Amino acid sequence: MNLSQNDWTSQLKDDNNAIILDVRTQEEWSEGIIPGAILNDIYKGQGFIYRLEELDKTKNYYVYCKAGGRSAQACSVMNQMGFENTYNLEGGFMNWQGDVAFTEEN
Template identity: 35%
Template sequence: MEQLLLLAAVICFGAAVLKFAGSRFRAAERRDAAPAKNREPWRTVPIQEAAPLLAAENAVILDVRTQEEFDQGHLAGAVCLPVETLTDGDLTVLLPDKHAPLVVYCRTGHRSAEAAQILSELGYEDITDLAGGILAWDGETVTD
């Protein structure tokens, strides 16, 4: 009986050692692997760092909030294109150049992330999502 208990203890100890060694081996493989690419095909930047993007001559600034929200105040030069409408019809009529830089924002950053995903799936290549949305913006807004 003692030998059986001793054998069981040795087997348990061996299994623990193998499990520990395996997890350390997998961790070492992850450290040695190339860094993972950003899974999102667009970039997200804090809205406080957006000034150069917004000032770019060929950038298209998309406010993906509702028309009512847009009318209450938006970034200068922005075009209202609610996220709910991005899959309605042919977007290339409004945004023909799929290589042009697109800067998207909303109120807090949730809808703009959704919009960036949709735009990416539609083939647009240069998309920047402004994190934090217009609520994080400390600059001027317009109501034109």
């Protein structure tokens, strides 16, 4: 499901079962992240799938990338794999108005 920046943020804030998933590259990750996000680079192909298989499908996943395209694709893949609740951040990180964290870890 695609959510606007405001809807994504407000829904996430009230969600006790939320996981934030960043599907950008490591280089993009190092430029700043939405606090609490975990990295799973969609460009890793099968590696991306393997990491998805390790995740708890009962959680609610708030997914973002730079502009919203890769994260929409990631949500589609996740839905096909049995993830019921995936939320794509429309406009992605480049339009993000919330807090930003900087980390070298993923």
